[in-house]
Amino acid sequence: MHMADALLSPAVGGALWAVSAGLVGYAARKLDQDPAPSRAPLMGALGAFVFAAQMINFTIPGTGSSGHLGGGLLLAALLGPHAAFLVLTSVLAVQALFFADGGLLALGCNIFNMGFFSCFVAYPLIFRPMTGENASSRRILGASLAASIVGLALGALAVVLETGASGISSLPFGTFVLLMLPIHLAIGVGEGFITASVVLFARRVQGIAPERSVSPGKPLVMALVVLALLTGGVLSWFASTHPDGLEWSLFHATGQEEVEGPATSVHTALANVQERTALLPDYALPASDISPESSAPEGDASWPAVSGGTSLAGIAGGLLTGLLALALGWGLRRRQACRASS
Numbered sequence: 623m624h625m626a627d628a629l630l631s632p633a634v635g636g637a638l639w640a641v642s643a644g645l646v647g648y649a650a651r652k653l654d655q656d657p658a659p660s661r662a663p664l665m666g667a668l669g670a671f672v673f674a675a676q677m678i679n680f681t682i683p684g685t686g687s688s689g690h691l692g693g694g695l696l697l698a699a700l701l702g703p704h705a706a707f708l709v710l711t712s713v714l715a716v717q718a719l720f721f722a723d724g725g726l727l728a729l730g731c732n733i734f735n736m737g738f739f740s741c742f743v744a745y746p747l748i749f750r751p752m753t754g755e756n757a758s759s760r761r762i763l764g765a766s767l768a769a770s771i772v773g774l775a776l777g778a779l780a781v782v783l784e785t786g787a788s789g790i791s792s793l794p795f796g797t798f799v800l801l802m803l804p805i806h807l808a809i810g811v812g813e814g815f816i817t818a819s820v821v822l823f824a825r826r827v828q829g830i831a832p833e834r835s836v837s838p839g840k841p842l843v844m845a846l847v848v849l850a851l852l853t854g855g856v857l858s859w860f861a862s863t864h865p866d867g868l869e870w871s872l873f874h875a876t877g878q879e880e881v882e883g884p885a886t887s888v889h890t891a892l893a894n895v896q897e898r899t900a901l902l903p904d905y906a907l908p909a910s911d912i913s914p915e916s917s918a919p920e921g922d923a924s925w926p927a928v929s930g931g932t933s934l935a936g937i938a939g940g941l942l943t944g945l946l947a948l949a950l951g952w953g954l955r956r957r958q959a960c961r962a963s964s
Contacts, residue, residue, distance in 0.1 A: 627725030628883025639730030662951025667846035669947030670940035674854030687870035689809030694740025744773035767814030778806035801871035854936020907931035
């Protein structure tokens with residue numbers, strides 16, 4: 623559901639940047655006031671895992687489309703909504719800056735669409751009431767499915783509304799809605815199963831739900847780090863080659879998976895910035911770094927797509943995201959300690 627800058631006007635993109643920045647400040651303040659022990663190590667490990675997991679698109683049968691884990695609900699279930707929102711913001715910022723996944727103008731929209739609805743709507747209003755204390759595996763699965771579907775549907779609707787409010791594309795509003803909502807409902811089912819599986823795995827390793835535990839244990843943190851490295855380094859080769867839900871919807875609405883945006887000064891400047899910062903665009907080595915002998919002829923793409931560039935992107939991006947989320951957690955905890963000692 624990563625939006626590109628071509629769908630957004632500077633006014634809409636800037637407004638959602640402001641909204642998302644406000645939400646980041648709100649989440650940081652709430653976490654700063656949390657008297658619980660630091661969850662910084664778990665924030666780092668989950669940030670790395672979600673980054674890597676988002677590289678793996680799963681096929682939606684019978685549609686020709688695919689989807690990937692959004693991660694907001696999973697993070698909220700294991701960290702609580704405020705820490706989850708900060709970690710997901712870290713994931714999306716690293717993706718946009720260093721891998722050109724989602725535009726820089728669209729970063730505020732992507733944080734809001736993927737983070738707000740999952741962390742601050744679906745989790746507190748659906749997932750947590752349905753699970754309660756010591757929920758059974760079946761209840762966790764049901765809550766994960768319901769919350770994931772609602773969160774993704776609201777995020778998909780927000781994409782359509784933000785695109786329509788921008789008014790810079792020729793996308794027909796009604797058609798776009800009728801394409802985006804059903805395909806993201808299906809993706810929500812996949813996200814629900816993944817979320818439930820990881821939450822149940824964490825509960826087995828930790829003994830209880832990590833968000834309600836006194837302090838996240840080292841076994842869970844280490845297990846998630848290993849999973850992140852394995853997912854980004856190897857499992858990313860097995861990502862579906864079908865277009866994701868947004869690209870699929872754009873194609874069926876316009877005949878193209880990408881929409882050409884206006885060449886405004888804002889769009890051009892941000893595109894130039896992203897071109898300079900994206901060290902591994904599209905999670906692969908830049909074209910100039912690939913020798914002619916190692917590149918496959920066009921049309922001969924194989925599956926799984928075994929690629930050193932993809933592995934490098936998965937591992938490097940996961941580590942970078944993990945360090946950023948870890949630094950946020952430690953920074954807030956250190957601020958708490960300094961305030962308490964003064």
